[in-house]
Amino acid sequence: MLYRKMKNGDVISILGYGAMRLPQLKNGEIDEIKAEKHIRYAISKGVNYIDTAKIYHGGKCEAFLGKILSRDGLRNKVNIATKLPPWQVKEKSDMMRIFNEQLKDLQTGYIDYYLVHALDGKSWKKMKDLGVLPMLDKLLREGKIKNAGFSFHGNIEHFYQIVDDYDWTFCQIQFNFLDTEYQAGLKGLKYAAEKGLSIIVMEPLRGGRLAQNPPDEVKDIYSASGLERTPAWVWNFPEVVTVLSGMSTYEQVRQNVKTASDSKPGSMAKKELEVISKVTKVYKKLTKIGCTGCMYCLPCPVNVAIPSCFEYYNGFHLYKDDKFKTFYKNFLGDKAKASLCVNCGQCVEKCPQSLPIPELLKKVVKEFE
Numbered sequence: 598m599l600y601r602k603m604k605n606g607d608v609i610s611i612l613g614y615g616a617m618r619l620p621q622l623k624n625g626e627i628d629e630i631k632a633e634k635h636i637r638y639a640i641s642k643g644v645n646y647i648d649t650a651k652i653y654h655g656g657k658c659e660a661f662l663g664k665i666l667s668r669d670g671l672r673n674k675v676n677i678a679t680k681l682p683p684w685q686v687k688e689k690s691d692m693m694r695i696f697n698e699q700l701k702d703l704q705t706g707y708i709d710y711y712l713v714h715a716l717d718g719k720s721w722k723k724m725k726d727l728g729v730l731p732m733l734d735k736l737l738r739e740g741k742i743k744n745a746g747f748s749f750h751g752n753i754e755h756f757y758q759i760v761d762d763y764d765w766t767f768c769q770i771q772f773n774f775l776d777t778e779y780q781a782g783l784k785g786l787k788y789a790a791e792k793g794l795s796i797i798v799m800e801p802l803r804g805g806r807l808a809q810n811p812p813d814e815v816k817d818i819y820s821a822s823g824l825e826r827t828p829a830w831v832w833n834f835p836e837v838v839t840v841l842s843g844m845s846t847y848e849q850v851r852q853n854v855k856t857a858s859d860s861k862p863g864s865m866a867k868k869e870l871e872v873i874s875k876v877t878k879v880y881k882k883l884t885k886i887g888c889t890g891c892m893y894c895l896p897c898p899v900n901v902a903i904p905s906c907f908e909y910y911n912g913f914h915l916y917k918d919d920k921f922k923t924f925y926k927n928f929l930g931d932k933a934k935a936s937l938c939v940n941c942g943q944c945v946e947k948c949p950q951s952l953p954i955p956e957l958l959k960k961v962v963k964e965f966e
């Protein structure tokens with residue numbers, strides 16, 4: 598495992614464990630046996646940063662991590678990062694209530710890296726008005742959090758503002774070869790790094806979409822080059838301290854741990870970078886809707902399965918395969934299809950990408966229904 602240094606001097610593994618996509622049982626609950634095995638393996642190979650949030654796995658992720666990290670001294674081997682969800686904060690007192698619940702669930706006396714979750718301009722204003730900054734100051738003074746940061750899903754102007762508004766130790770941004778000009782993007786990464794923030798990257802494979810079943814044109818480019826589909830491209834940036842990967846299988850954990858053992862900044866060869874550049878062009882040409890499947894938009898009040906609607910729509914256009922229309926009909930049926938949308942807009946407020954979801958659902962209806 599390779600390590601890089603945070604602004605505060607902490608030495609952090611370049612692979613961080615993203616706990617948003619732990620293996621699941623058929624009923625959607627965390628597959629605790631598999632998840633514990635994966636996390637223990639990663640820690641045994643030197644991963645020392647685990648990223649979770651109040652909302653992951655239906656609100657059960659923190660308690661699960663608390664349980665497994667309390668065994669065999671694992672807690673002392675890792676930095677825990679977790680997040681305060683602005684959309685669950687209705688009044689000032691909610692912030693400390695949520696924080697105390699998190700400490701209890703995680704079975705810990707302090708959080709190493711505490712983030713205000715999925716900020717954009719609007720949620721940042723709300724959290725500032727509610728006094729999140731004095732609260733972070735107080736938690737830092739009391740040693741209940743060791744570092745304060747934020748994760749971000751807004752536009753670049755809001756990103757600059759948030760970076761400038763506080764003495765953050767770190768920020769967490771979505772960054773992968775398709776998102777260099779999206780949200781914070783490359784400009785945001787450089788800006789935050791210049792301002793002295795350490796950079797944590799999330800969604801390095803765009804939620805897995807850059808790895809699984811690529812379109813034929815992309816597959817051909819990869820097989821001709823022999824390059825593997827891993828988060829390696831992101832590690833090429835010296836500004837990035839750790840790359841969070843949500844790993845749903847043991848093989849993915851093993852592969853990413855292996856790649857993290859030799860991915861130094863600037864270590865990607867010119868030839869490899871050319872491959873990524875070719876692949877990027879093809880994806881940009883073929884992708885219709887920029888949904889990453891993070892599911893923050895759910896639950897929809899009328900039960901539209903928004904990420905699945907977009908996944909099938911994009912799949913249909915990327916792979917030119919009618920099976921995606923069949924999936925749409927068979928898996929979503931009349932209970933979760935796009936035409937149920939009543940245009941309430943709740944999903945738009947929650948979408949980290951600020952996608953105009955009701956408008957996009959209309960496109961799905963037009964082509965799929």
Ligand SMILES: NC(=O)c1ccc[n+]([C@@H]2O[C@H](COP(=O)([O-])OP(=O)(O)OC[C@H]3O[C@@H](n4cnc5c(N)ncnc54)[C@H](OP(=O)(O)O)[C@@H]3O)[C@@H](O)[C@H]2O)c1
Nearest residue numbers: 615616617715748799800801802803804805808841843845
């Ligand atoms: N703060 C925020 O607002 C926010 C938002 C999103 C994510 N996050 C955090 O950031 C973490 C990382 O984001 P992410 O989970 O979206 O990361 P990601 O790496 O872009 O996507 C994870 C998915 O990539 C696939 N994958 C991973 N390694 C692979 C490999 N070696 N080969 C093939 N496929 C591989 C898996 O897909 P399959 O499951 O399909 O196999 C996995 O579920 C999350 O887990 C979460 O902790 C935070």
